[in-house]
Amino acid sequence: MTQIDKSKPVMVTGANGYVASWLVKKLLEDGIHVHAAVRNPQDHNKHSHLVDLAKRSKGSLTFFKADLLTPGAYKEAMEGCELVYHTASPFTTDVKDPQKELIQPAVYGTEYVLLTANDVSSVKRIVLTSSCTAIYTDAIDTVNAPGGMITEAIWNTSGSIDYQPYSLSKTLAEKKAWEIAEAQDKWDLVVMNPSFVMGPALNPKHTTSESMNTLKLMAKGDMRFGAPKMGVGVVDVRDVADAHYLAGFTPEAKGRYITSAHNSDLLEMGTVLRPKYGKSFPLPKKALPKWLVMLVGPVTNKLFTRRFIRNNIDIPWRADNSKIKKELNMSFRPLKETMEDSFQSMIDAGVIKAG
Ligand code: NAP
Numbered sequence: 001m002t003q004i005d006k007s008k009p010v011m012v013t014g015a016n017g018y019v020a021s022w023l024v025k026k027l028l029e030d031g032i033h034v035h036a037a038v039r040n041p042q043d044h045n046k047h048s049h050l051v052d053l054a055k056r057s058k059g060s061l062t063f064f065k066a067d068l069l070t071p072g073a074y075k076e077a078m079e080g081c082e083l084v085y086h087t088a089s090p091f092t093t094d095v096k097d098p099q100k101e102l103i104q105p106a107v108y109g110t111e112y113v114l115l116t117a118n119d120v121s122s123v124k125r126i127v128l129t130s131s132c133t134a135i136y137t138d139a140i141d142t143v144n145a146p147g148g149m150i151t152e153a154i155w156n157t158s159g160s161i162d163y164q165p166y167s168l169s170k171t172l173a174e175k176k177a178w179e180i181a182e183a184q185d186k187w188d189l190v191v192m193n194p195s196f197v198m199g200p201a202l203n204p205k206h207t208t209s210e211s212m213n214t215l216k217l218m219a220k221g222d223m224r225f226g227a228p229k230m231g232v233g234v235v236d237v238r239d240v241a242d243a244h245y246l247a248g249f250t251p252e253a254k255g256r257y258i259t260s261a262h263n264s265d266l267l268e269m270g271t272v273l274r275p276k277y278g279k280s281f282p283l284p285k286k287a288l289p290k291w292l293v294m295l296v297g298p299v300t301n302k303l304f305t306r307r308f309i310r311n312n313i314d315i316p317w318r319a320d321n322s323k324i325k326k327e328l329n330m331s332f333r334p335l336k337e338t339m340e341d342s343f344q345s346m347i348d349a350g351v352i353k354a355g
Contacts, residue, residue, distance in 0.1 A: 001251040002125045002188050004083045010248070011035040011081040013066070013074060013113060014088025016046045018209035019129065019194070021202040022241035023085060024050055028059035030245075037066040037077040037088070049203040068109025078120045083248045086113045087129040089173060091166065091210050093303055098165030106169035107176055114180040114189075123187045127247045130174040132195045132233055132260060132319065133159065133167035138311035139231030142318045149263075149318035152193070152256040163307065188254075190247045194240050195233025195260035195319065198269070199338050200345030211237075212351075215342055218270050219352035221282035227267040228297075228309075229287040231317030233260040234269065236338040239330070246328040257324040261332030263317050272336045273343055280354035290314050 004010075010027055014020050015036030027034050036050060041063035054061040064077035068088055078084060088109060095101040110128065117123040135150045136142050137158040142150045155175075159167030174191060181189035198215075201207040217223065243259045270284035277283060290313045297304030324330045346352045 003251050004125060004249055006030065006032055006249075008082045008122065009033040009035045009062075009080050010083045010085070011037060011074070011077050012085045012087060013037045013068075013077075013109075015063075016050060016203070017087055018201050018207045018211055019197055019237055019240055020085070020087040021050060022237050023087070023244045024061070025053050025057075025202065026241050026245050028054055028057035028061065031058035033060045033062070035064060035077045035081060036061055037064045037074055039065070039067055041065050045206045046203070053202070068105040068112065071112045072116060074113050075116050075120065078116055078123060080122050081120070082122055082124040084113070084117060084123055084126045085129070085244060085248065086110065086126060087244075089129070089169070092208070093166060093210055095165070098161055098169075102165050102169040103161070103172060106173040110173040110177050111180065114177055117187055118180075118184055125248060126177075126181070126187055126189050127244055128174065128177050128189060128191045129244070130177075130191045130193050130256070131167075131170040132193050132258060133164070134171045134174040135193060135258070137164045137167045138308070139315040139317040140311040142231070143315060145318075147320075149320045150258065151320045152258055152323055163305075190253045191256045192240070192244055192247060193256055193258050193260075194243075195235050195258075195317075197237050197240055198234055198342050199237035199239075199333075200341045201237070201349075204345050204349035204351050212346070214266070214269070215346060216352060218273070218283055219281050219343070219346070223266075223270055223284035224282035226286045226288035227270045227284035228290075228293045228313045230266040230312045231315045232264060232266060232269075233262065233317050233319050234264045234335060234338065235259055235261045236333040236341075239332050243324060243328060243330055246330065250328055253328060257328065258319050258321050259324055259330075260319045260321050261338075262335045263319060264335060265317065268335070269339055272339050276340055277343055281352075287314075
């Protein structure tokens with residue numbers, strides 16, 4: 001049982017990120033002083049939305065400069081904090097050198113942040129943003145899991161440097177976190193495992209998260225002839241922020257939490273947008289047959305390898321989210337609301353335009 005004193009500052013690594021920005025908003029609205037650790041505090045484009053949020057909230061914000069690849073870089077930001085959120089980790093599929101661009105910042109970053117916590121006497125709890133990809137690589141893994149769905153008891157065993165290296169980066173980083181946590185008893189670790197995060201960005205023009213790219217592709221018409229029925233879990237970014245908040249401040253929070261609202265697929269994500277946006281945007285109407293994806297997928301998108309298509313297209317994605325609902329009292333927004341709000345925020349920001 002860990003009680004966090006809300007009068008003490010709370011640290012958030014990667015505070016400007018898509019997910020972290022909503023968490024920072026929530027903390028600021030609760031009157032908390034946030035220590036926002038970012039790579040480059042001078043980059044106004046990436047952080048001005050947080051400054052604006054702080055001006056309108058009860059809480060306050062101080063920026064600290066820190067990079068995941070520098071040992072000890074987060075120490076100054078951590079001083080005085082009882083609660084640390086470690087969200088920073090690269091989330092992109094567009095990499096040339098996965099070891100350098102994904103694995104090293106994810107694993108070394110986690111190691112450095114958690115080891116620093118051993119030296120900062122104030123720290124009582126660390127909430128790590130892991131991912132459902134630390135549990136599974138392909139939708140087929142969820143179907144093949146005991147009971148036909150993934151649970152917090154399962155670890156990803158199929159991600160590799162050559163196949164879905166992002167999943168490997170999150171798996172290795174979370175394993176490292178548990179190893180460091182179990183070797184001490186000064187602070188406890190709570191891990192969030194979100195599925196694919198959707199929902200409005202607080203800084204849509206400058207959000208680089210992979211989450212935004214799927215919507216950009218749909219808006220551009222890349223799926224006008226159909227979307228692959230690719231099994232995926234979806235959760236709203238605002239719900240992910242709420243879940244992080246609850247994980248930080250619920251004394252009994254413990255272990256891993258699958259943070260996923262909907263067992264869905266890419267086609268459903270597109271079709272729920274059609275009633276509102278189907279007239280103005282070339283959104284997908286029907287499923288692309290698997291044989292066609294096999295034929296054209298590998299040519300049009302380097303992620304769509306034969307192995308990926310075999311293991312994800314026309315395969316349902318299933319996760320058990322009962323632990324977070326029961327222990328953190330979480331409830332989730334409907335998929336339609338999440339998708340519509342995501343799309344609208346990108347339209348409002350001029351990131352996507354009707355054709
Ligand atoms: P994002 O907007 O790209 O945020 C990633 C954050 O990590 C950014 O603040 C980024 O800083 C920071 N970062 C990356 N490399 C860094 C480095 N070397 N040193 C310091 N900071 C670094 O992506 P996101 O979607 O919000 O992801 C946030 C977390 O959620 C990640 O841990 C991700 O794995 C996890 N997650 C995301 C999803 C999803 O669907 N979005 C699902 C499950 C889990 P810069 O802005 O300076 O690059």
